[in-house]
Amino acid sequence: MGKILVLYFSESGNTREMANLVAEGAKSVKGSDVRLLSIDKAKPEELLWADGVAMGAPTYEGLLSWQAKKWWDEAVKAAWGKVIGKIGCAFSSSGGWGGGAELTCQSIMTIMINFGFMVFGVPDYTGPQMTLHYGSIAAGKPANEPQRESCRRLGKRLSELVDLRRGNAGK
């Protein structure tokens, strides 16, 4: 059974809404054990528990917000280098298209790579001109079905990849 952590920081509620959808997608894979946690509630030790982690943060100047960065900086001692081979991915809400949400996903993946995670994006399109190649992004809240589906798809792929990694039957 794959253990999935969906971790987020949200001020306006937009990133939280994305996190809910990512968790919904992760749960859609049978047998997944999914925890959805704001960074206020999450301890660095959760990283050791999880097989797969999706992390969401609002886009502040093309990078994850400082509160989210602080979480990772403080997780260093507990988990750094102890997560080799775990799987990670990212999502972010920004003020507009072209506002840095892709770069923010890249910044979250940079942190995860540093810790020892394997990170991924999803080639699929979830509607006309809507994709999640480097993680799921939204301008404001995920407003329409293709954007909402891009969040679910990210979580679903995370659960699938965790399953694959564990060599589950049927793969």
Add this chain to the structure above:
Amino acid sequence: MGKILVLYFSESGNTREMANLVAEGAKSVKGSDVRLLSIDKAKPEELLWADGVAMGAPTYEGLLSWQAKKWWDEAVKAAWGKVIGKIGCAFSSSGGWGGGAELTCQSIMTIMINFGFMVFGVPDYTGPQMTLHYGSIAAGKPANEPQRESCRRLGKRLSELVDLRRGNAGK
């Protein structure tokens, strides 16, 4: 008089359409001398002529296309390190939102920084949830007025910054 080079590679015509709009914006600043060139027609020496350069390329796997990269790789001997203090910016069309256009703008700016350019983006919003913080981006062709205006705004800002740099009267 600021000398502006709008340089692009385009296969589908989407990036060319963006380039036309960027050039239009650059020309809207009085006294600007604007050259619009496909990389097929542009020689590396054009970099030495220009005070400001906007470069556009389609997004292929989150980076500028190989043809556009080749242009810069071959420009190295002629222009590398001789463009200190010139000003640069980027634009890109991708298959969809979340498809890597921001990352492609970042890759073009990485090249420009390497050469010695100063690079910039534009904080302005050109419509609801449409901005060009790291350069102008489009999903497919620039389909509506905010997207088209984001291209013009990029070119206009480039001309303005070039003027500022030269210490023109009235600044």
Add this chain to the structure above:
Amino acid sequence: MGKILVLYFSESGNTREMANLVAEGAKSVKGSDVRLLSIDKAKPEELLWADGVAMGAPTYEGLLSWQAKKWWDEAVKAAWGKVIGKIGCAFSSSGGWGGGAELTCQSIMTIMINFGFMVFGVPDYTGPQMTLHYGSIAAGKPANEPQRESCRRLGKRLSELVDLRRGNAGK
């Protein structure tokens, strides 16, 4: 048995020397089937064969060289989206420390993420002040043992992660 492709482009021979060491490290994991290929010899179909891919290219302006980019651009039709869950990593030689080799590894990982790969770096230090957090890097050729070991370590970790993913016995 994990199938590993070590893929490189090299002009000066520095990146080739790194590739040899990465392949050596990959082979050190029992049962690994390792192919070492210059992009001149490699077909995009090799991506479909491999479970894990390490890609090396010289740093040109903070990104992989155009020849290496062309290889991936042309591989798109054959392999794009068909490599979900395969594992990738990067290495690069640049002219000097601070010359863009980390950014080049990032650019190669950006391509791999786009294709559907999971990508990783290695937290380990291979000597005082020598690590490979985002892939293995060298200034010029890998000149001393910590730098050479960083290449081997990258290949070894790739083989280990491929094994882990396949759920091999003993893990």
Add this chain to the structure above:
Amino acid sequence: MGKILVLYFSESGNTREMANLVAEGAKSVKGSDVRLLSIDKAKPEELLWADGVAMGAPTYEGLLSWQAKKWWDEAVKAAWGKVIGKIGCAFSSSGGWGGGAELTCQSIMTIMINFGFMVFGVPDYTGPQMTLHYGSIAAGKPANEPQRESCRRLGKRLSELVDLRRGNAGK
């Protein structure tokens, strides 16, 4: 007279040592007014005062540390979009070569671009295999003369570019 702000966060003292050298380089350009400030002492309003800003932070997981990110996040309201055409650059100390210092400089420049700055790196080599293409980097403290000179060179170039921008005599 160019107004230069050298801004830094430092825990171990390594980044502070770099900042001292950057400030020394900036002062070497005649007529420059240089302020050297830890982020503890610096108010966001300093961004409005300065014509040029060099920002240094330690590399934590391939990005600037959360304390440095917080400074920028909180500067948003006071200075965002009001710094158009100001000039910025970055420096960082990491645990080792390949440890993410280039990526950290990129992350600082991403913030600056977002605010409206023009950002740059320096093509020069300051010794064999030592450069500062994307800002000045060090493994630990700047230990030898080429590394120390790379910090000075960054500050000097910043002062020179600020002068150029203001159209000073002799340029």
